[in-house]
Amino acid sequence: MTTLVRPEQKAPAKEKGVTQQQRPLWLLTPGGILLILIVLIPLALAVYLSLLDLDQYTLRRWIEAPFIGLGNYVESLDSGLLHSIWISVSFSVLSTAATVPIGIAAALVTQNAYRGRGLVRAAFLIPYVLPSFVVASVWRTMLQPDGVVNAWLSKVGVDAGLWLSGPKSYWTLVLVEIWAAWPFIYLMALAALQSVDHEVHEASAVDGVTWWPKLRRVILPYLRGPVLLACLLATLNHINNFTLPFVLFGAPAPDDVNVMPMLVYVTSFQSLRFGLSAAMAVVSLIIIAIPLYVYLRAVRLDVHEEGGKR
Amino acid sequence: MRKMRAATALAGATVLAVALTACGGGDDGGGGDGKTLNVLIGANTQYPDEFQAWQKDISAKFKAQTGAEVKFETFASANDELTKIQTSVVAGSGPDVYAVGTTFTPTAYSTGAFVKLGDEEWKKIGGKEKFNPATLGISGPDEQNQVGIPWVSRPFVMAYNTEILKAAGIDKPATTWDELGQQAKQLTKGDQYGLAIAYKDNFDPWKFVWGMSAQAGNPLVDGKTARLQDPTVRKAYETYFGWLAKDKVVDPAAVGWTNPQAVAAFAKGKTGYFALTTTTAANSLNQGSVKGKWKFALLPTVPPGATSRPAGGVEAASILSGDNLLVADYSKSKDLAFEYVKLVTDQEVQLDYYKKFGNLPANAAALQTLAGDPTLGPVTEAAKKSVATPFTGAWGDIQLALTNVAVQSLPDLAKGSISTAQIEARVADAQKSAQSALDRAK
Numbered sequence: 001m002t003t004l005v006r007p008e009q010k011a012p013a014k015e016k017g018v019t020q021q022q023r024p025l026w027l028l029t030p031g032g033i034l035l036i037l038i039v040l041i042p043l044a045l046a047v048y049l050s051l052l053d054l055d056q057y058t059l060r061r062w063i064e065a066p067f068i069g070l071g072n073y074v075e076s077l078d079s080g081l082l083h084s085i086w087i088s089v090s091f092s093v094l095s096t097a098a099t100v101p102i103g104i105a106a107a108l109v110t111q112n113a114y115r116g117r118g119l120v121r122a123a124f125l126i127p128y129v130l131p132s133f134v135v136a137s138v139w140r141t142m143l144q145p146d147g148v149v150n151a152w153l154s155k156v157g158v159d160a161g162l163w164l165s166g167p168k169s170y171w172t173l174v175l176v177e178i179w180a181a182w183p184f185i186y187l188m189a190l191a192a193l194q195s196v197d198h199e200v201h202e203a204s205a206v207d208g209v210t211w212w213p214k215l216r217r218v219i220l221p222y223l224r225g226p227v228l229l230a231c232l233l234a235t236l237n238h239i240n241n242f243t244l245p246f247v248l249f250g251a252p253a254p255d256d257v258n259v260m261p262m263l264v265y266v267t268s269f270q271s272l273r274f275g276l277s278a279a280m281a282v283v284s285l286i287i288i289a290i291p292l293y294v295y296l297r298a299v300r301l302d303v304h305e306e307g308g309k310r
Numbered sequence: 311m312r313k314m315r316a317a318t319a320l321a322g323a324t325v326l327a328v329a330l331t332a333c334g335g336g337d338d339g340g341g342g343d344g345k346t347l348n349v350l351i352g353a354n355t356q357y358p359d360e361f362q363a364w365q366k367d368i369s370a371k372f373k374a375q376t377g378a379e380v381k382f383e384t385f386a387s388a389n390d391e392l393t394k395i396q397t398s399v400v401a402g403s404g405p406d407v408y409a410v411g412t413t414f415t416p417t418a419y420s421t422g423a424f425v426k427l428g429d430e431e432w433k434k435i436g437g438k439e440k441f442n443p444a445t446l447g448i449s450g451p452d453e454q455n456q457v458g459i460p461w462v463s464r465p466f467v468m469a470y471n472t473e474i475l476k477a478a479g480i481d482k483p484a485t486t487w488d489e490l491g492q493q494a495k496q497l498t499k500g501d502q503y504g505l506a507i508a509y510k511d512n513f514d515p516w517k518f519v520w521g522m523s524a525q526a527g528n529p530l531v532d533g534k535t536a537r538l539q540d541p542t543v544r545k546a547y548e549t550y551f552g553w554l555a556k557d558k559v560v561d562p563a564a565v566g567w568t569n570p571q572a573v574a575a576f577a578k579g580k581t582g583y584f585a586l587t588t589t590t591a592a593n594s595l596n597q598g599s600v601k602g603k604w605k606f607a608l609l610p611t612v613p614p615g616a617t618s619r620p621a622g623g624v625e626a627a628s629i630l631s632g633d634n635l636l637v638a639d640y641s642k643s644k645d646l647a648f649e650y651v652k653l654v655t656d657q658e659v660q661l662d663y664y665k666k667f668g669n670l671p672a673n674a675a676a677l678q679t680l681a682g683d684p685t686l687g688p689v690t691e692a693a694k695k696s697v698a699t700p701f702t703g704a705w706g707d708i709q710l711a712l713t714n715v716a717v718q719s720l721p722d723l724a725k726g727s728i729s730t731a732q733i734e735a736r737v738a739d740a741q742k743s744a745q746s747a748l749d750r751a752k
Contacts, residue, residue: 056703059399060422145562145565145724146561167721255718271710
């Protein structure tokens with residue numbers, strides 16, 4: 001006879017949670033498929049188009065458009081792309097740099113409760129809520145040669161000249177972008193401020209810290225992660241902003257504000273050179289991706305980890 | 311990023327279109343019962359309700375004639391239209407009939423996606439003879455290769471303030487550019503200006519430059535060669551900029567004006583001439599204080615610096631402006647499409663369209679009935695004296711390059727002086743991009 005020997009339970013009790021191998025990675029499939037469909041395939045297509053001589057003459061049978069290798073890339077570097085990238089990047093970095101102090105200051109102002117705080121907070125969001133098109137139209141009207149801005153300035157004896165053409169148009173673009181974009185930094189900074197624990201404020205109060213050291217050494221470190229992230233997002237938004245320069249200046253744009261999206265737009269939809277504009281897009285993607293990568297490595301944007309370490 | 315989005319749109323449209331063509335079967339055949347014809351047409355923001363009513367009316371007429379439905383699809387801007395054409399061309403399916411602007415017709419032609427009109431096709435729409443001959447000037451590169459069927463005309467003319475001219479003792483509007491400049495000087499005093507010019511408009515500047523050059527015998531494109539670095543072009547820019555920078559006969563604020571802003575300025579009744587407008591501006595003018603005090607006049611047809619047109623010069627009163635109808639090559643209902651084209655280019659429908667929207671008929675008989683109208687006389691004359699811009703797929707780029715010269719010159723203009731050297735340097739850039747566009751033209 002055989003006796004059934006019960007296998008001994010030698011395995012240790014299972015750990016709570018899941019192990020490395022057991023992670024339900026398949027749950028990522030929907031997201032992954034979407035990512036492939038809306039990011040990777042178009043990206044691959046753009047790279048492919050950038051190697052074709054695709055324009056209005058070949059558009060109809062675009063699959064058969066002549067393959068010209070790096071021809072479009074050579075031409076794009078020769079047709080003002082680098083100038084446009086420089087304008088785009090400098091304008092974006094300037095705009096971000098200017099909006100950060102404004103945004104943080106606004107967040108600090110609305111941090112503590114007082115009568116009418118809700119109203120102030122709502123008012124701060126107005127520039128952010130207005131559609132870009134409206135912002136640009138209103139500013140364009142105000143900045144006409146005989147518009148209200150010049151009328152005010154002439155009252156104090158300043159002859160401001162042209163805002164929407166020539167070298168000053170660059171500063172117009174920066175100013176309007178700052179006006180429209182600072183509430184984004186404000187929102188992110190405000191969210192971070194709200195997450196500062198009550199005890200921190202109490203502890204500072206007990207220690208008798210005055211407002212400036214408290215702000216600098218206690219509060220601002222809390223803002224670091226969210227604000228650095230906001231800087232990144234804001235800069236990318238500035239670089240991608242097409243509506244603002246298009247409505248402010250029209251196409252063709254003055255050379256001083258011929259930002260990358262405008263250049264790509266004119267190349268694609270007025271000159272109808274889709275291959276060339278795809279090459280421009282790829283070049284700018286690469287040129288912008290490198291400093292982005294460096295930035296991401298340098299600031300180690302791990303908001304969660306920081307929250308955990310607290 | 312934006313360029314990515316454009317590519318995505320193209321890719322998306324392709325995928326969709328492939329799917330759609332796979333599903334849709336061929337449905338060509340005799341009668342139109344139960345069929346639908348898709349027509350792409352520009353939205354009318356000025357008279358949206360009347361436009362809706364017109365569409366309904368045409369649909370009813372078309373149904374009575376053919377038994378088929380017309381489905382109108384509207385586009386809000388030239389960009390919308392272009393995107394629609396691009397995606398349809400790539401996909402090989404979309405609207406059956408397109409209404410496109412005249413200057414865009416060469417670009418549309420270069421895609422090769424539209425039906426070339428042979429004798430048979432012309433017969434289907436009632437014959438070539440029924441159109442104002444000038445309007446056929448931009449239907450194709452030559453008689454054998456026409457794709458565009460003239461639908462409406464919007465010739466450019468000047469508007470002038472009858473009271474201001476009368477007060478200055480000017481009894482008839484200028485017919486040469488020099489005379490116009492002279493009169494403008496005479497009319498400029500105090501807060502009154504001789505001319506309203508939309509210097510910052512994205513389309514106006516090249517029309518002046520092309521017109522003056524063509525009148526001097528240089529149509530800007532000679533076969534495969536761009537002729538922008540030509541004395542006629544420099545003279546045109548000098549004249550055009552000179553009104554503001556040298557003669558000071560234009561409000562300095564005009565460096566910031568687009569065409570509607572110039573209309574508004576002229577409507578205030580403080581300007582002698584408004585140099586580039588169409589009949590569609592009539593409503594705005596009649597709402598201003600200039601009401602009852604303005605008239606249309608033909609634009610000058612003698613080039614700057616001359617008292618008569620030189621040999622080889624063309625009597626170009628306006629660019630050939632308006633809309634053409636194109637039938638898509640991929641259309642499965644071409645017969646119906648031509649029936650629709652015939653319907654909307656017939657005299658009665660054309661006159662009705664003019665009454666509702668102010669666009670002149672392309673139909674010769676319909677245009678003739680308007681010639682007797684004293685206010686419209688100059689406009690119908692301009693429609694007959696309109697000259698087509700060069701028929702090349704490169705025209706879009708050339709137009710852009712010509713406008714860019716004006717855009718980059720605005721700061722100098724505002725400072726009140728622009729040198730010949732500055733103009734020449736910018737024109738050289740324009741020549742370069744115009745020539746490279748022509749080199750690519752197929």
